[in-house]
Amino acid sequence: MSLGTAFRAFFAALGNKQTSEAFLKILNGEPVDNQNILIAPSIKSTSKVDVGSPSFVEPARSEALTLLAMLQREARFVDLVQEPLDQFSDAQVGAAARPCLIQCRQTLQRVFDLIPLTEQAEGSTVAVPLNASALRYQWLGNGEQSSTGRLVHPGWLANQSELGKWTGSPSDAKVIAPIQIQS
């Protein structure tokens, strides 16, 4: 549970200054304005793999772990973020991060089919529906909320959530990457 929350929080904070600042406040024990935390709503998986035979039990691990294992397997994501950066130059970090990020993007794209929440260009004036959901539209600045505003960030939407099916046993549920041994 806590790891799943941490993971969602991680993605919510990633690339969103406001949310990450809000998290920082929480972590520092400061009071925060709830409105500022935008956490992606959890999406019910519409995995196409049916549990066809009765011998199959419902997988015993959270989808957050499955996603983390997938990013490690396909993009070495955990290896990258777990490595201490101090001993390396920016060029070295960049060389390793580039293929890693390209693969992260391909993986996330395949799993979530990410698209901007609005097609309109940043900086353009957009119409905001009356009673718009605070999860879809976030007003910035101190001005009055009105029917139009200037687009700062077009948002992101996951068109799907296709994480596949984990079929391991409960005792292996927390394994993100196996130990590799040469025979």
Add this chain to the structure above:
Amino acid sequence: MTARFSVGIDLGTTNSVIASTELDCDQPTLTLLPIPQVVAAGQIESRNSLPSFYYIAAENEAAAYQLPWQDRPHSFVVGELARQRGADAPHRVISAAKSWLGHHGVNRRDAILPWQSPNDVEKVSPLSATEAYLHHLVCAWNNSHPDAPLAEQKVVLTVPASFDPAARNLTREAALSAGLPADFVLLEEPQAAVYRWLAEKHDSWRDQFNEGDTLLIVDVGGGTTDLTLIRLVGRDGSVELERQAVGNHLLVGGDNMDLALAHLVANQLAGEGHSLDPWQNVALWHSCRAAKEQLLAGEGPETITISVLGRGSRLIGGTVSTHLSRDATADLLINGFFPHCKATEKPERYVASGFQDLGLPYESDPAITKHIAAFLASWRGQSSEPLVPSHLLLNGGVFRSSLLQDAVSDTLTQWAANTSGNPPHRLGASAHDLDHAVAQGAAYYGWSKHRGGLRIRGGTARSYYIGIETAGLAIPGAPRPLRALCVAPRGMEEGTAAEIPSQEVGLMVGRPAKFRFFSSTVRPHDVPGDRLERWSPDELVESDSIQTTLTSQVASDDPFLPVRFQSRVTELGMFELYCHSTRSDEQWQLEFNAREAAKERQS
């Protein structure tokens, strides 16, 4: 129960794809089936293609690879996991089973794969591996369509145009035991690519053609290249597509190009003092595929950086990088695989050394343009002018690189200019469809056939012959002279039969009768009953032998029964050969003998 879907299955050398469309609709919607497969121990995901790789699991692993439709763990896995395991456990992974299926230097029913793996690894036959891929696809379909099982649908399975009747028979056998319906249809892959194009154009396709035009299809898959020539013929006041010729089975494809590039980069890295382990080499192979597509795109960058991540958990410290330029890439791939060449040029033949491995007969000359030249020249016949097609359709993932598309069409344009002809008109293919066009085209063909619509005609691509030893004095140490009897002309239509006018052949009752079997792509004028006394090895290509055992119900004292031959091409596209008694109504089908071929070849 009646079929609801037309299902097209592209059983590829490196990737298999399923597409489908509802039959009962005026405008087909071609949909790809997401195929659930094991991607890591304990992890199943759906992908649009099933890599055609077969991993023989170690005993303790099997449980981690169980699929939803399996009631117990199997001893093998096919798909993405199997492909990945090719890097760290190559002796347990089978690849290119399809090429083995079409290779009659070996016994396709023998457990010979993985080729040259150690004895403690269980082996399987090319036929069983093929059946395993197809069975996985059948289960994937049934899993997502519980109300419309595949066995009740209209199914079209594609094969290389260059597959001979024996390879088609083996494919059919594997497909039937995998659970495809008995009335499934075989379609040649390059034709399927044309159907995909036709599906996009609907009724407007005729606007692009005139009577007498020719269309060359160059289908470069992962491991093979397939060539087909289609002619536009006038029929009942309209133009129709008629398949004229198919090329030989060429074992060179996109994977060869990626590997060539990976080899270049690995050498570059070695020069800089970095050596890669097998796992890193595979990672390099994949980055080279991506690099090739980026660098050889129309407006691609001049150079890109290729990085290979460090092994172990130390990722940044172990990462090595090098630069790859567009010029070097284009030089390697275009000069190596699509060089500009003359229309009269021929691929270089491999000069056999004393020792030759029995493995797959990979092309000794990877220059696809030279193979195209040789293919067109063999079709040209007596005319001294080289034939340059008026239209060109390029299919396969490698043509995502527009420079490679240009390399083929520029070469053909050059040939056309030399004969003051017009440059070929390139039929546009949507880039993202290049990997899935064959399966989609097959599904469209099933739909079109069901509704009595458009069809590429042409019948058999080859003429077929059986070898008959001539009677005469036996000379010790010398084989009896062999004659070839034509049993089917090129262009024999589906659903037709031909009686072979010939002298009666006496076969012994109760004993297997065996004949050598040949085919030719370059003798369009032979008719059934023609006898060839001699031929060059290029003219007639030997395939598996065919055999039957006569079990006569008609009592006779004569151990020899006089027979004549009859050939048929079934509605499903299968070639069949029968012999029938000239004294009664009895007849016997001759079967291709994939088991004996290798032995005979060596004797």
